Amino acid sequence: MEDAMLKFSLPENILQPLFSVSNSSTLDETLELLIEASKTPGGRLDLGSKNILPVVLQLSQSLSYPSGHDILLLSLKLLRNLCAGEMTNQNLFIEQNGVKAVSTILLSFVGLDSDSDYGIIRMGLQLLGNVSLAGERHQRAVWHHFFPAGFLEIARVRTLETSDPLCMVIYTCFDQSHEFITEICGDQGLPILAEIVRTASTVGFEEDWLKLLLSRICLEESHFPMLFSKLCPVGTSGNYESIEFKVDVFASEQAFLMDIVAEILNEQINKMTVSSDVALCVLGILKKSAGVLDSVSTCKSGFSAGSNAINVLKYSLTILKEICARDAQKSSNEHGSVDVVDLLVSSGLLELLLCLLRDLEPPAIIRKAIKQGENQDGAASYSPKHYPYRGFRRDLVAVIGNCAYRRKHVQNEIRERNGILLLLQQCVTDEENQFLREWGIWCVRNLLEGNVENQRVVAELELQGSVDVPEIAGLGLRVEVDQKTGRAKLVNVS
Known part of the structure; x- marks a missing residue:
């Protein structure tokens, strides 16, 4: 009955061609049959030769809501399939002003709030994505109809x-266009990107389009600082060197963005170059998150395990670890290039990391040694800070170790800041810091490689008041407790 009502309300010049091609007499069955046929390249080519796309496009514009909802979804699905890599249909879609027609349909559903309405938007975006893959002319048609207002509403x-499909459409349109890249990173485009991040941080993502989008915008085009600032909580500033320390200085969306950027770097570390602007921005974020941590360390409540500041602290260290993992030779061999790691170190990265590491309570094995030393010798106690998250110590050691790789001036600075003993102390297993021992050994190896002065410091460690711990003895080291401070250190058994 419903199909009959739709049939009589639609023009014959729309229904008859569809019924003729499908050899069916009901509209829903016709569309289902054509959708099945359009799943193969041969089927799409055949339907394109029969000029079906303009008819289906006209059908989608003739349906009323909500009675025609199901037929509209089938129509968009058929259009999506027809434009999947078939140039004849992709060109017909543009020539028939299909972008404008679909734009009108999609934006009329944006304000509605049901899963079925979202299905309409999703199908329409997938259609536009398929059309955009055809080339510059098609991308311009989509971009000019949707940027900025349409993209912003859907975001x-x-x-x-x-x-997910919105990210596909936007990325496909700007990927080869410097003009569109400039626009999406400008005053009108950044709000769209910020809304995309807010949505993804709330509902997640399943496809890789979000990562492709953020990789291009944040890293290749170096617009991470601007997008990160755009996600600031209300009442805060994007200047992470000057704003007042507050627990709520970071938004969950900012932590989410940093998490995604860290994943991108981890997946593409050997082919991804990070600009000095992005690296220095992340260092500023690290300083701010560490400062927030310090400012609330005396509060009774402290941080919750999932606080935004702690997550930002964690992801900033992860990003810096990936940045510093790049071989120093890669930077030095590039003519006129800036060594980003050297820039970070000169901007205070190493000093900050060593300070944070010193402030922590020692690993469990070292704490055991300290307790024994206090019982035996009455050594003074001190009040160390606790981990803001599991793995914090390991992350600090990892960044320091990567910084020191084949950089003698970094090795020297660590020695001059009395960091060698501190880092030797990290060559142990620790339940709260998985792989700490491995990162500690990597770090010490980088400290000593090719550096006679650092090797001499380790060789000349004096044996005094040692405490035997089997786990450390297995490494050829032993624990000693400083009688004045109560802090433990590691020395060579030999």
């Missing part, structure tokens, strides 16, 4: 169904 729809 504010907080659903996974619409977020």
